[in-house]
Amino acid sequence: MADISDHSATDKKSPSLLRSVTYHHWSRFPSSRLLADDDPTKPPKVVLYCTSLRGIRQTFEDCCSIRAIFRGLRLAVDERDVSLHAAFRLELQAALNGRTFALPQVFVGDRWIGGAQEIRQMHEASELGRLLGEVARQDPAFVCHGCGGVRFVPCPTCSGSRKIFVEEEGRMRRCVECNENGLMMLNLHFRPIKWMPYTGAQLIGVCYGMQAANLPSPAEVVNLYRSNNIYRMRLYVPDQAVLQALANSGIRLLMDVPMTELQSLATSSSAAMDWVLSNVAAHWPRVTFRYIAVGNEAVPGDLAQHVLPAMRNVHSALVTAGLASHVKVSTAVGAEVLESSFPPSAGAFSTDASTFLSPIAAFLANTSSPLLVNAYPYFVYADNSAQVSLSYALMNETGTVVQDGEFAYTNLFDAMIDSVHAALKREGVQQLAVVVSESGWPTAGGYGASVLNAQTYIKNLIRHVGR
Template structure:
């Protein structure tokens, strides 16, 4: 009898393992690797080939760059690092007004590298909504999309734009999240474009800025993912960290303009290690970014499941404005870590 039970248990275990293997095979890319933004505003940064090696050696599976860069695109060849490539803000007007300019941009900066570079998204503009250039974003997105489609690439490379969390006019409680009137007039049609093409909205999410602008109402632990329990109760949803609250406010805002099926990719998030208010410390930066990495696989109360997220930034950049702007890097330009971080 004992032997029979043992055999039955073994068969059950084997069946469970086979079922689990089937699930893993069916969903090989359920969890996206954490990404890191590669800003190049420095005169002492390593060569792109060394940067790509640094990504690989640290297990960083995705990168964002803010403009096409030939050396970086060449260095990424064969690396399997997923890429967000920005159409820089200075190119928006010309690409919006001239489909041939969009086609030339795609030809030079995307098609020329698709055999070896894993493009994931084209971010058409960064944080230009609302603002004077906002009018160019959607037509530029449409022209880039059409150029990708003509090249047979629209199925594998999604077109979006990156916005700041400042597009929210209402963010508290998260379920009442809504775009500001200035942003909504531009974002409404953009969200419809994203929905029709199965593309996410890229959003730069910074609990740091929310905290330092309102430290009397927001606790540091809530911003750093270290609160021991619920801080905000919003109906059925319990919020223990500010990151989730911001992302869910953005999801509510998307629903408000007909984008209930549009996902969010966090195209920037991070914490400065110095150069600013008292909260900008190495310890807080390490705590925030490590907790961010550990957390995003779980999703938010409103949207469980992995959140594709890009940390800002790879390096401290000395040509940025003095202060915190020069102190967002995970690494110094000599490739030594500013603090230890585990990307796995």
């Protein structure tokens, strides 16, 4: 997965790498959002307690009819289906001070409006629209792409079974991520689109790998990105079919120069110009390019000597094409460039890496471009499991694990990024931005690699970068 957001040395928050499938994020159970918790600076919304069960026909029909009334008025409605989540019923009982109730029940903010009969009477008397004039509006055709409008999805951790196998304990445990029905709630924001904040969900970046069989078509992939509100992509090769599918999609692209082309672009400015014209300029502005990664973990290595000359030639070609202010040129490095990373403030590049990264960093600073970093806490943990705890690598820790001067670290990810910043400062580059271009956790094939650990890492990373 790829991130396309900056991470400065002074900002201890990591860049947003990945959120859930839409603009909302996963909400842990059993907590639920109380009526009085809504932002008082925003227009209130209608809160509709209802049921999707058809056991009592009249109740089901009442819920459907009240929902239809609000949709007709184009009101933003927060539906809380008590049959899907028991906490909603408890929440409603508390809001009504324990009084007996029949569904549906309607609130605006923390103010009770009425049940089915009261809502119908006000609607028929043309009073409902006036009473709810302050309520946020929403297009009735709007449907959440994550849950289809029902607010819940099967738990991705346990697949709805409510049980998970804990490898370290060798036994099954109750899944803590879902409710009594094996469902996970999406924390939806039912308000007009124009009020939606530019959240980390919209900074999602997912790497588009093409080395596999039976892949969906580029058009299908682009549709998957957009339907899941993912508007950042990393593409490792300039595939023309993908670039055509990206046209007018709004997806911002980090595209690699393949390693096989580094030498030719480094030694020939005309080759770099041809590459930019064919793969960037030909698709601009229909495709929004943000970064060009000249080599992926090429430093240190046999091709390292070609990275900076190729970067310069590609940048010059972008200048000639009039795109240099829009598209930044960089290169992606991995943890192997560091000779020292602990404590983070002692971060330093190895001699082999420093030979190439020192002038690369100066070039990036001069062109206002970031350094791309592939950050994988898994490999640090797997190689040093005696010194690095699994909980520290998975971001499960809540307290300080590493104290480095004034900086306290609760997770390995932050420490890794800051060690890169420290190494850059040792090279004399003080304010160079770092963008995390990859991160993740393997599901199999190595020590500590499992589906559960991968899910835990991604989930915790989502939560961490969203703070």
